[in-house]
Amino acid sequence: MATMDVLSAKFLRSCLHPHAPFLPCPSLPSRRYRQPFSIYCRLSTSSPSSSSAATTSEGDANQDLSALLSDESTTAAPGAGSRTKRPNSGASSIPSGVRLENISKSYKGVTVLKDVSWEVQRGEKVGLVGVNGAGKTTQLRIIAGLEEPDGGNVVKAKENMKIAFLSQEFEVCASRTVREEFLSAFQEEMGVKTRLDQVQAALERATEDMDLMGRLLDELDLLQRQSQDVDLGMVDVKIQKLMPELGFVPEDADRLVASFSGGWKMRMSLGKILLQDPDLLLLDEPTNHVDLDTIEWLESYLKIQDVPMVIISHDRAFLDQCCTKIVETEFGVSKMYKGNYSEYVLAKAIWVETQRAAWEKQQKEIEHTRELISRLGAGASSGRASSEQKKLEKLEKEGLIEKPFQRKQLKIRFPERGRSGRTVLAINNLKFGFGDKILFNNANLIVERGEKIAIIGPNGCGKSTLLKLALGTEKPQEGEVILGEHNVLPNYFEQNQILLPGRSS
Ligand SMILES: Nc1ncnc2c1ncn2[C@@H]1O[C@H](COP(=O)(O)OP(=O)(O)OP(=O)(O)O)[C@@H](O)[C@H]1O
Ligand SMILES: [Mg+2]
Known part of the structure; x- marks a missing residue:
């Protein structure tokens, strides 16, 4: 089809030549958003008087038309798409999904990520866990290309990967209908279609300026190639198929987004993302503010998706249901555990115990060696003391076992008040x-x-x-x-509570 499109533009170019004979038009492959080829034929035969009917002067019109031309139309190689290309900076490769290799990131001198390495591939669902501020969202933003890491590699399965990022704030427009909201998922493609229409209309007006027409045809050729990936005729079919999967009934299509609750808006956001067939799905706390039924629905929906997926959530049961792998970030360093959240908790507890035992054993050895050194320090045994000292120094420099860190339980104490009434x-x-x-x-x-x-x-x-x-x-x-009248002081902790300066908690 690509060859066909290029040929059609070339054919049109030949029609533009003042001495070119009039040729019958070949038929174009059927894509809903392509204008019938006959429009171009009309162009090549339209009379000058039809173009002079335009309300703007010719100079102004040409200026408007020039605005339609992108730089790419004169420089792009055949087959080049419109998406931005990010170089694959990694030395290694991955068949699907993405791999982080030794990623580091600091903000204003504060290190957030020191050494983060993990990967997600097709069929895997990685749960990112860690305390607030551990750097989970930062990792997703780095994968999505919204942040640059200071060091390390983000190895993607292919260039121009479609990475979908469902952030904590669901991006929906309240004044659209549900159908319009789903259609907005195809914004880029719709944009190409709009430009195609504009360029074709411009071609009709630009019949006297051969140079401009030539450039417009180049632009047309470029836009046709850009739009090849998408079949807009399939958009409606896709939306109709997806809506019941997301739990919407057909009548919902014409309802305003504003009339739906947070959980349903999350379903819309997720639906919009899935309509674009992403190569990688990043979900940042998708269960925030959604009800239990919606969480259960989301669990079962995500489970049947095959796309490589990374989920940040503080909901342990949700992670248990969805994840095949857990990546924990602690003090800027990542650790990967196979299995779901419960398996991670178990494996982590075993690791902490083993590590603690090894650390305690080493500490005892160090203590014992120190005692030995001080006992042998003087006199005839000083030679042995200095060799023990060297051993100890080497150990302290190279082989110290890290003490496993165990976070203290957070305790909240409310101020004492007298006993209230019953x-x-x-x-x-x-x-x-x-x-x-x-x-x-x-x-x-x-x-x-x-x-x-x-x-x-x-x-x-x-x-x-x-x-x-x-x-x-x-x-x-x-x-x-x-x-109650006695000692009842109501207080309220809001959703998304933000402590403003001067406002106490
Ligand atoms: N653009 C930025 N500028 C400065 N600091 C930032 C920026 N983005 C993130 N940080 C800091 O980096 C740290 C990690 O933030 P991040 O949002 O990745 O944490 P998180 O693990 O997602 O936390 P939470 O569980 O609260 O969502 C935080 O201390 C945050 O304040
Ligand atoms: Mg976060």
Whole structure:
């Protein structure tokens, strides 16, 4: 097909030549976004008067047309695509996915990653774990090309790999319909189509300027080659197939994105990514703010995907369900464990124990040697003492076993308050909603001293609103919300809480 496209542009060029004979048009391969070849034929035979009907002066028109021309149209080699090429900087290679080799990264002199090496291939799902700030997102950003590492290699299976990155903030546009949102996944291809249409329209207007027409034809040829990978006729079919897989019903296609909850927006973001058939899928905390049903759905959905995948999550059960490999980042250094999260916890515990035993043994040896040196230090045994000393120095320089680090459990202590009354919160016959949406209708709840309550429910059912009603920041439309009178001080830790300067925790 590539040859055909190049031929068609060449053919058109020949038609442009003032002395070229009029030739019948060959038919083009059928792609929905390609204009029928006959348009070009009309061009070559259109009368000058038709072009003079344009409202702008010829000079202005030509200026507009020139804006349509990319630099590439005159320089690109046949078959060159529009995607940016990133050189494969690694010395080694990988058949699919990506490999990080000895990656390091610092920000303003603070080392975040010291020595990170791991890989993910087709069929593998890597879980990236580590404490807040360990550098997990940084690794994904480096793979996606959004950050440059200071050292090391990012070895990709091929150049121009399609890397999909689902970040913590789901990128959807509230004012689009669901169908429009999915269509936006093909933005690049749609852009090429729009340019194709523009260039073809421009060709119709530029009949008197042979030089400009020639350049426009080069541009047309380039755009045709760029659009070969995508069959826009398949876009609708793909979207219709994907929507039920993501749990959407056909009527959802015309609903506004804004009317869906966070969990559904996550499904849209994921769907948009999958529509582009990525070679690598990077997911940064995809389960944040989504309800239990959606997490379960996501687990089973990701499990059947074959694309190499890297998942950052603090949800152990989720990692257990999805991952085939765990990479832990601690103090800027990565360690790779085969298996899911539970297997990692077990393997790590064994490693820590073995390491601790080896460290303790070595420490005892060192202590013993030191004692020996001080005992033999003087007199006839000083020769042996100095050889023991040399042994000790060599060990301390080269062979010291690292003490395994065990993080202390984080403890949160709330300030002491006097004992409260028995009833801490009473909600009686509560009615509350937003607009037509009723969240609570005749709801009742009693919270007693010492109780710890989990509020569960699907996204958008009103869990946060219930807390706001308890705090008094929302008022019931009917019924009452009563806080206990004695020593009850409500406090609220919001989602995505940001501590602003001057605001205490
Ligand atoms: N652009 C940047 N400029 C300065 N510091 C940065 C930048 N990006 C990341 N950092 C720092 O690098 C460290 C690692 O950040 P990163 O977001 O990768 O951590 P993380 O493991 O994803 O944490 P979390 O679990 O909280 O999401 C943090 O200390 C962060 O403040
Ligand atoms: Mg992060």
